[in-house]
Amino acid sequence: MNREKITPIPETEEKYAAMFRVVEGMLEEYDRTGGKRRNRIRYSRMDHTRRVYSWMRKLYEAYPEKEKLDADSLRIATIFHDCGYSILSGEAAGGNPPGEKHAAAGARLCREYLEKEGYPREQIDFVCRLIAEHSNKNCLQDDIPAELVLLLEADLLDDTGLQGIVVDIWMEAADENATFESILEHIRRYTLKLMRENPMRTAKAREIWEEKRRLTEQFVEKYAADLRML
Numbered sequence: 610m611n612r613e614k615i616t617p618i619p620e621t622e623e624k625y626a627a628m629f630r631v632v633e634g635m636l637e638e639y640d641r642t643g644g645k646r647r648n649r650i651r652y653s654r655m656d657h658t659r660r661v662y663s664w665m666r667k668l669y670e671a672y673p674e675k676e677k678l679d680a681d682s683l684r685i686a687t688i689f690h691d692c693g694y695s696i697l698s699g700e701a702a703g704g705n706p707p708g709e710k711h712a713a714a715g716a717r718l719c720r721e722y723l724e725k726e727g728y729p730r731e732q733i734d735f736v737c738r739l740i741a742e743h744s745n746k747n748c749l750q751d752d753i754p755a756e757l758v759l760l761l762e763a764d765l766l767d768d769t770g771l772q773g774i775v776v777d778i779w780m781e782a783a784d785e786n787a788t789f790e791s792i793l794e795h796i797r798r799y800t801l802k803l804m805r806e807n808p809m810r811t812a813k814a815r816e817i818w819e820e821k822r823r824l825t826e827q828f829v830e831k832y833a834a835d836l837r838m839l
């Protein structure tokens with residue numbers, strides 16, 4: 610499902626690679642400690658960011674009116690979308706306002722970067738709006754810019770389906786009393802429940818979600834049948 614070729618855009622690729630390096634620097638401390646403390650598993654926000662970027666590229670390629678999209682802003686927003694997690698690991702962002710959530714913090718950090726790089730005000734505002742609103746998954750049905758739809762969809766496509774099952778197993782197995790049955794229950798409570806409703810909006814994302822849902826249901830069904838062999 611991930612094998613379609615994505616056309617590179619060579620003349621600007623280095624610009625985005627440089628942005629990835631900036632975000633990697635921001636998230637370094639969080640990825641070493643923060644992710645593990647919160648979820649009991651080692652979760653790399655940076656790897657998630659790279660996967661979301663690949664999902665976004667795939668959805669962008671399939672988008673019927675892609676020439677109308679602000680591809681540059683979408684790419685920048687995707688790269689920076691979760692950099693705000695760095696505030697959760699202490700010093701990294703340097704004195705964030707108390708209670709600030711990762712999306713708002715990410716928008717603030719990205720604004721600082723883009724201003725320093727001399728981006729026009731209008732584009733900075735747009736990129737920061739995409740980042741600030743990316744964690745409000747309820748707005749997928751609202752009248753929002755198509756760039757935000759693609760970012761929200763790409764973000765939701767990561768860690769779901771079979772990957773969601775692995776996360777469930779990983780989290781449940783961190784409990785020393787975990788059993789095959791408790792893992793099955795964990796998957797039913799989280800990934801299976803999540804997959805049942807397709808929140809995607811564009812045709813390509815709906816199709817990908819549908820395949821993930823089918824595989825998840827098949828896994829749970831077959832795994833449950835195997836456990837009943839006792």
Ligand SMILES: [Fe+2]
Pocket residue numbers: 690691711712743744
């Ligand atoms: Fe996020």
Ligand SMILES: [Fe+2]
Pocket residue numbers: 657661690691764
């Ligand atoms: Fe994310």
